Amino acid sequence: MNRQVTSMLSKLLRKSLKFRLGFAITLAMVLMGIIGLVTPPYRDEGWGLVTPGTLAKQGLPPCLPLSCPTPLHPFGTDEMGRDLLSRILVGAHIALIQVSSVLLLSLFIGIFLGILAGYSNRVIEKLLSYLTELFMIVPSFIVAAAFVVIFGRGMLTVVMALVLTWWPWYARTAYTIVRGLRELDFIVLCEVMGGSKAYIIFRHLLPNTLSTILVQAIGDSGSIVIEMASINFLIGSASLQSIDMPEWGMIMGYGLRYIRTFWWIVIYPGIFLLLLALGLILMGDGLSEYMSPVLRRRWGTWI
Amino acid sequence: MDLSNEGIVKAKMLSIGYETDEDILWAVKDVSLEVPKNSIFCIVGESGSGKTTLGNAISGLLPPYTVTRGHLIVDNILVVDNNKSNFKVIRGAVVRIPQNPSSALNPYLRIGAIFEDVVKSRTRNLTKAELRETISKYLSTVQLDEEVLNLYPYQLSGGMAQRVAIAMALAARPKVIVADEPTSNLDAYLRSLVGNMLRGLVKFGITVIIITHDIVFASHVCNYITVMYGGRVVEVGGVEEVFANPLHPYTVGLIEAALLKKTTVNSTKINATEYYGAGCVYKHKCPHRSEPCRVMPPLKHVSKTHGVACWRVGA
Amino acid sequence: MLLAYILKRIGLSILVILGIIALSYIMIYIMPGNPAYAWVGKPKGPKAAEAIQVAIRELGLDRPFHVQLYDVTMRFFAFNWGVSLRFKQPVATIAIRSLVATLELLVIAYILAIPLGTLAGTYAALYRGCLGDKIVYTVTSVLIASPRFWLAALAVMLLQVFNVSVFGRIGVEYQTSINIVTGSYIIDSLISLRFDAFLDALTRALPPAILASLYPFALITRIVRLSLSEKLHEEYFRQALSYGIKGLYVVRRYALRSVIPVLAQVMGATIAYSLIDIATIENVFGRDGVGVTLAKAIPYNDYPLIIGLLTLVSIAFVIAFTIADIVHKLIDPRVRI
Numbered sequence: 001m002n003r004q005v006t007s008m009l010s011k012l013l014r015k016s017l018k019f020r021l022g023f024a025i026t027l028a029m030v031l032m033g034i035i036g037l038v039t040p041p042y043r044d045e046g047w048g049l050v051t052p053g054t055l056a057k058q059g060l061p062p063c064l065p066l067s068c069p070t071p072l073h074p075f076g077t078d079e080m081g082r083d084l085l086s087r088i089l090v091g092a093h094i095a096l097i098q099v100s101s102v103l104l105l106s107l108f109i110g111i112f113l114g115i116l117a118g119y120s121n122r123v124i125e126k127l128l129s130y131l132t133e134l135f136m137i138v139p140s141f142i143v144a145a146a147f148v149v150i151f152g153r154g155m156l157t158v159v160m161a162l163v164l165t166w167w168p169w170y171a172r173t174a175y176t177i178v179r180g181l182r183e184l185d186f187i188v189l190c191e192v193m194g195g196s197k198a199y200i201i202f203r204h205l206l207p208n209t210l211s212t213i214l215v216q217a218i219g220d221s222g223s224i225v226i227e228m229a230s231i232n233f234l235i236g237s238a239s240l241q242s243i244d245m246p247e248w249g250m251i252m253g254y255g256l257r258y259i260r261t262f263w264w265i266v267i268y269p270g271i272f273l274l275l276l277a278l279g280l281i282l283m284g285d286g287l288s289e290y291m292s293p294v295l296r297r298r299w300g301t302w303i
Numbered sequence: 304m305d306l307s308n309e310g311i312v313k314a315k316m317l318s319i320g321y322e323t324d325e326d327i328l329w330a331v332k333d334v335s336l337e338v339p340k341n342s343i344f345c346i347v348g349e350s351g352s353g354k355t356t357l358g359n360a361i362s363g364l365l366p367p368y369t370v371t372r373g374h375l376i377v378d379n380i381l382v383v384d385n386n387k388s389n390f391k392v393i394r395g396a397v398v399r400i401p402q403n404p405s406s407a408l409n410p411y412l413r414i415g416a417i418f419e420d421v422v423k424s425r426t427r428n429l430t431k432a433e434l435r436e437t438i439s440k441y442l443s444t445v446q447l448d449e450e451v452l453n454l455y456p457y458q459l460s461g462g463m464a465q466r467v468a469i470a471m472a473l474a475a476r477p478k479v480i481v482a483d484e485p486t487s488n489l490d491a492y493l494r495s496l497v498g499n500m501l502r503g504l505v506k507f508g509i510t511v512i513i514i515t516h517d518i519v520f521a522s523h524v525c526n527y528i529t530v531m532y533g534g535r536v537v538e539v540g541g542v543e544e545v546f547a548n549p550l551h552p553y554t555v556g557l558i559e560a561a562l563l564k565k566t567t568v569n570s571t572k573i574n575a576t577e578y579y580g581a582g583c584v585y586k587h588k589c590p591h592r593s594e595p596c597r598v599m600p601p602l603k604h605v606s607k608t609h610g611v612a613c614w615r616v617g618a
Numbered sequence: 619m620l621l622a623y624i625l626k627r628i629g630l631s632i633l634v635i636l637g638i639i640a641l642s643y644i645m646i647y648i649m650p651g652n653p654a655y656a657w658v659g660k661p662k663g664p665k666a667a668e669a670i671q672v673a674i675r676e677l678g679l680d681r682p683f684h685v686q687l688y689d690v691t692m693r694f695f696a697f698n699w700g701v702s703l704r705f706k707q708p709v710a711t712i713a714i715r716s717l718v719a720t721l722e723l724l725v726i727a728y729i730l731a732i733p734l735g736t737l738a739g740t741y742a743a744l745y746r747g748c749l750g751d752k753i754v755y756t757v758t759s760v761l762i763a764s765p766r767f768w769l770a771a772l773a774v775m776l777l778q779v780f781n782v783s784v785f786g787r788i789g790v791e792y793q794t795s796i797n798i799v800t801g802s803y804i805i806d807s808l809i810s811l812r813f814d815a816f817l818d819a820l821t822r823a824l825p826p827a828i829l830a831s832l833y834p835f836a837l838i839t840r841i842v843r844l845s846l847s848e849k850l851h852e853e854y855f856r857q858a859l860s861y862g863i864k865g866l867y868v869v870r871r872y873a874l875r876s877v878i879p880v881l882a883q884v885m886g887a888t889i890a891y892s893l894i895d896i897a898t899i900e901n902v903f904g905r906d907g908v909g910v911t912l913a914k915a916i917p918y919n920d921y922p923l924i925i926g927l928l929t930l931v932s933i934a935f936v937i938a939f940t941i942a943d944i945v946h947k948l949i950d951p952r953v954r955i
């Protein structure tokens with residue numbers, strides 16, 4: 001399995017420009033995240049600590065293409081005086097962890113329920129279909145707001161809200177695939193020969209669904225990043241006190257009220273948000289183009 | 304039947320290929336032929352012989368990702384000029400009847416609507432009555448009722464769809480009709496019906512090119528026959544002379560197989576590299592394979608119309 | 619046949635709506651500690667205990683479970699959704715008003731996005747692999763990857779340089795001269811025949827609407843580009859070309875027709891995602907729609923309002939998707955077998 005993955009990866013990197021670009025950008029972001037976790041320039045400030053020393057340097061402007069007023073703080077400082085670059089670096093690793101959590105959890109729940117729905121009796125199938133449809137309809141950002149009221153503002157809250165609204169998509173895909181596979185001869189043969197349900201699921205159904213769903217998931221990751229940031233933006237803009245945890249969306253949301261003065265608090269994290277999402281989207285596109293060779297040919301026009 | 308040398312379709316060393324990741328895959332290699340006006344011209348070969356690609360090229364329906372070499376002239380218009388191609392101009396002058404007519408009709412429209420589109424594209428400013436009249440006329444030539452106009456394509460049977468396709472092809476008033484495997488999906492009765500219909504098309508001044516793997520059908524319907532194998536032309540000629548005296552081993556094999564005679568073809572394993580390698584395209588199966596076959600023989604004519612690409616024939 | 623399908627679909631939708639109401643109800647219950655506590659906004663102090671008691675009776679927490687569920691459903695359809703803690707007004711009123719404001723942006727955004735997206739996608743599909751297509755792809759990728767609220771912030775900064783008044787939904791000077799009928803200033807100003815107000819409301823709505831249309835535009839372009847490319851290789855498309863029917867006409871009548879069902883299917887998810895965008899863009903532009911209302915509710919722990927918005931928006935989605943689904947089935951004759 002591992003060898004397959006690495007060979008596919010190297011092929012993708014070699015052949016697809018999109019994938020190469022996306023991979024490079026995402027890798028850069030991961031690197032930023034690692035730096036943010038391990039050694040950001042102003043570590044305490046990065047994580048939100050405010051000391052009298054920081055308060056002394058509130059609102060220092062950042063380096064623009066032409067001028068650099070405070071070389072010590074290349075991205076300036078925020079409204080409390082904390083170094084924005086460090087905040088962004090720490091925020092990078094938070095963003096990555098959040099996205100991965102959402103993906104992993106919703107994939108787990110979604111695939112599990114999807115396979116279950118596709119391979120069980122009619123009652124469970126109908127029930128799970130109903131639940132899937134229900135949770136697909138619920139708007140994630142309002143659920144997130146409700147969770148914030150209930151559970152307070154932590155890293156997990158928004159993640160949970162997003163997991164709740166994303167699992168149905170994977171469940172539906174898994175369900176469709178399993179339904180399709182179920183009729184195929186090799187599954188029927190397995191059942192006849194006495195294979196237990198669990199065995200069939202893990203040995204046959206799961207591998208087939210995983211490959212398709214993973215491609216879908218990577219394609220979704222860009223949207224999840226933006227969705228997460230948007231929800232955090234709303235929460236941040238509503239917040240009455242300054243944000244500790246340097247989640248990009250929240251920094252930007254809280255910073256909105258300073259848009260006329262300390263505009264860099266909103267603008268700079270957004271650039272990196274864009275880069276992360278772009279990297280993920282390009283990777284996803286490169287991957288799905290690789291998967292369906294028809295898309296790879298060079299075309300022209302019939303007309 | 305016009306025997307003048309002005310063929311309405313002329314191919315000169317035409318090659319058509321598809322680009323893949325590494326290389327170009329040539330479906331048609333150095334094909335030269337000439338289709339006389341008002342004749343019924345058959346291109347016969349098995350799957351993979353390139354006949355469908357050639358037919359698509361003549362009808363102007365090659366996908367945009369194909370590569371071309373050589374020349375193709377249709378109705379005195381240069382359609383393929385080495386790597387430049389302009390298929391747009393001949394559409395409508397050359398109409399294709401598809402292999403699977405049910406899937407070749409827009410599933411979201413009724414037959415009547417599609418038919419109107421076809422007629423309107425050739426003649427402007429028809430009143431509604433004239434339109435309906437014209438369509439009925441074409442329907443009657445294929446013995447179909449007007450009721451069919453209200454149906455959706457998925458509601459037609461194979462035979463009905465085939466006839467609708469022929470009627471629409473007539474309505475486009477083309478100079479050439481290319482029929483792609485017109486009998487593959489039909490039963491014997493419909494096969495003879497379609498055969499007769501295609502034969503009758505020449506009355507309208509239309510040249511008919513039939514692409515088929517059914518050499519028996521070709522023998523009953525066509526005037527001229529071209530045998531293709533592996534993307535190349537291996538034999539051409541009038542249908543009587545080719546059947547009376549098949550010169551290429553592949554043609555011999557085809558006829559024997561069709562007539563269910565014991566074959567003289569050597570059924571050795573196909574060696575893939577030999578198949579695509581240089582040399583005669585048939586050499587891996589040919590019972591008469593020998594030294595000169597390392598080079599692909601050119602097409603040599605033994606009579607005015609009968610030609611063959613084999614080292615064993617001609618001087 | 620079709621009627622049976624429509625009835626079945628509507629039946630399912632009603633079930634889903636009931637499920638949403640039940641879900642909202644459950645959400646009141648999963649709160650750690652006393653649900654009534656959160657319902658009244660987590661009060662502290664001497665009057666807290668009293669407030670909690672009132673909430674318990676109001677929520678009916680002292681009654682058996684099935685009775686509660688019945689009560690909640692009845693109350694919902696009577697539009698008795700509680701009172702907002704922050705605004706001190708009925709939740710239903712605020713929620714509906716917010717939804718209308720958001721819909722203003724949504725409708726304008728999609729009116730822009732759908733035709734433009736289809737055009738761009740068609741162009742990209744027809745000239746696939748050429749420079750135009752590559753440009754279209756790059757632009758759409760960047761648009762999808764950009765945080766729309768960030769673009770909104772940039773836009774606001776830009777517009778302020780030009781001293782354009784973009785905040786809010788209508789200038790203060792016009793507010794009194796319009797009769798509120800629908801809640802949408804754009805429509806109401808037309809009804810009140812105040813064209814100056816109409817123009818003002820429209821111009822304030824355009825920049826946020828254009829920003830809100832960026833994501834659906836990019837997505838629709840991509841989908842059209844992808845599915846049209848496939849359709850362009852369908853047999854019936856090539857056959858129509860063979861008959862001599864003009865190229866662009868064939869594209870429109872044959873290929874694009876079959877793209878509509880694909881679009882309709884995806885539109886549901888797109889709108890759901892757009893809603894988040896709109897909520898944040900509203901925030902930046904100071905328009906009081908669902909996003910701003912939600913943002914104001916959070917710091918006050920205004921749980922009734924949040925749940926009310928949740929229910930309302932979910933049900934709006936259900937209705938919209940059901941209609942879209944029915945329309946989809948009407949268009950596609952193949953499904954009518």
